Amino acid sequence: MDNFTFYAPTYFAFGKGEESKAGSLVKKFGGTKVLIHYGGGSVVKSGLLDRVKASLTESGIEFIELGGVKPNPRSGLVYEGIELCRREKVDFILAVGGGSTIDSSKAIAAGVVYDGDFWDYYEGKRIEEALPVGTVLTIAAAGSEGSPDSVITKEDGMLKRGASGDAIRPKFSILNPELTETLPPYQTAAGATDIIAHLYERYLTNTPNVQTTDRMIEGLILAMVEETPKVIKNPHDYDARANIMWAGMMAHNNSCGVGRSQDWTSHGIEHELSATYDCAHGAGLAVTMPAVFEYTMHHDVARFAQIANRVWGIPMNESNLEETALAGIKALKDFVKSIGMPVNFAELGAKEEDIPQMAHTCCYGDGSGSGKRYGFTVLDENDVIAIYKKML
Ligand code: NZQ
Numbered sequence: 001m002d003n004f005t006f007y008a009p010t011y012f013a014f015g016k017g018e019e020s021k022a023g024s025l026v027k028k029f030g031g032t033k034v035l036i037h038y039g040g041g042s043v044v045k046s047g048l049l050d051r052v053k054a055s056l057t058e059s060g061i062e063f064i065e066l067g068g069v070k071p072n073p074r075s076g077l078v079y080e081g082i083e084l085c086r087r088e089k090v091d092f093i094l095a096v097g098g099g100s101t102i103d104s105s106k107a108i109a110a111g112v113v114y115d116g117d118f119w120d121y122y123e124g125k126r127i128e129e130a131l132p133v134g135t136v137l138t139i140a141a142a143g144s145e146g147s148p149d150s151v152i153t154k155e156d157g158m159l160k161r162g163a164s165g166d167a168i169r170p171k172f173s174i175l176n177p178e179l180t181e182t183l184p185p186y187q188t189a190a191g192a193t194d195i196i197a198h199l200y201e202r203y204l205t206n207t208p209n210v211q212t213t214d215r216m217i218e219g220l221i222l223a224m225v226e227e228t229p230k231v232i233k234n235p236h237d238y239d240a241r242a243n244i245m246w247a248g249m250m251a252h253n254n255s256c257g258v259g260r261s262q263d264w265t266s267h268g269i270e271h272e273l274s275a276t277y278d279c280a281h282g283a284g285l286a287v288t289m290p291a292v293f294e295y296t297m298h299h300d301v302a303r304f305a306q307i308a309n310r311v312w313g314i315p316m317n318e319s320n321l322e323e324t325a326l327a328g329i330k331a332l333k334d335f336v337k338s339i340g341m342p343v344n345f346a347e348l349g350a351k352e353e354d355i356p357q358m359a360h361t362c363c364y365g366d367g368s369g370s371g372k373r374y375g376f377t378v379l380d381e382n383d384v385i386a387i388y389k390k391m392l
């Protein structure tokens with residue numbers, strides 16, 4: 001296992017009705033004037049926004065609002081949010097919604113206290129300072145409620161990029177599984193696929209002797225495979241929703257990724273799909289993961305055989321590990337298909353003619369990239385083209 005530091009001080013309030021604590025939690029973490037940030041309206045329709053506002057008022061916290069965050073959140077609204085917070089002297093950002101709303105909130109939080117262009121952070125500068133952020137989560141998916149990351153799309157060139165720093169880890173996150181019951185099945189499934197991807201991206205490591213985190217990851221994927229079909233069948237299965245919601249947090253706050261190298265190839269390749277076609281990130285991952293895994297598995301076929309055996313129950317064929325590994329990848333593909341996810345370019349609405357451009361941006365970004373993608377394996381533009389072609 002590699003050396004590591006791990007600092008994840010988010011305060012979690014989990015369970016039914018916990019959103020009524022929003023006001024007292026903002027107060028506990030020093031907020032006096034809040035920007036409530038939200039998406040396209042699901043939190044208005046469900047009444048959640050009104051309940052959160054009532055809780056803030058009850059605690060004597062002033063607030064202003066900024067809605068309109070789109071899935072795959074855009075830089076334009078971030079600039080608007082930064083200006084608004086400076087003008088109104090906001091000292092706390094409260095995200096009410098999914099990963100997109102949380103990521104937009106984190107970007108605003110970092111941008112308000114930074115003299116330069118917030119996009120600098122999305123070109124590699126580490127975030128060291130930000131306004132405090134709290135979240136009321138409405139979808140189990142991105143894991144942004146416990147992560148030090150934010151992913152934003154710059155409209156100019158539709159570049160989708162991530163930024164990181166412990167300063168943007170939420171101070172608190174309210175996780176009420178009931179709030180996820182209004183999700184359309186497609187979004188529930190896309191969220192579940194993203195959670196599984198966050199686990200696979202960590203499982204694919206070049207670090208030896210990481211049994212503890214291997215076993216944590218395997219356990220979490222097993223739980224996801226057990227619980228997800230239950231909520232697809234019955235959206236009101238509270239206990240399954242609760243298990244998925246906590247798995248989503250555990251999958252991405254890095255508690256099962258410490259001390260080991262990680263992959264993130266599937267995410268890098270998928271981000272070009274959601275930037276180009278505005279598809280749900282999890283749906284893009286459903287198409288991307290099997291192609292990436294088949295392409296890279298020979299780098300360490302034993303690792304793919306191990307997850308095939310331990311998670312998907314494929315008998316271990318010691319004399320032909322490749323067969324076991326491939327059966328595991330097929331089991332993953334069958335699973336995402338069974339919950340309603342797309343499994344190829346056509347089902348995603350992606351087009352073959354866009355492959356060269358996406359592969360180029362994936363490897364070179366806006367010109368600052370090295371042309372190589374480093375993860376479980378090292379890939380160049382031709383490899384990425386070949387992977388996209390496998391998705392056809
Ligand atoms: O905008 P509203 O109206 O709220 O609707 C949203 C949106 O259309 C809807 N929704 C959310 N909760 C709902 C609901 N509809 C009904 N009932 C509810 N309870 O679902 C749609 C998707 O929401 P979004 O926030 O986009 O979903 P998700 O949490 O999957 O976030 C995706 C974004 O997170 C990024 C992705 O790339 C993508 O941009 N990621 C962020 C990460 C991070 N910060 O650590 C890591 C991830 O790997 C990921 O890249």
Ligand code: ZN
Binds near residue numbers: 142194197198267281
């Ligand atoms: Zn993801």
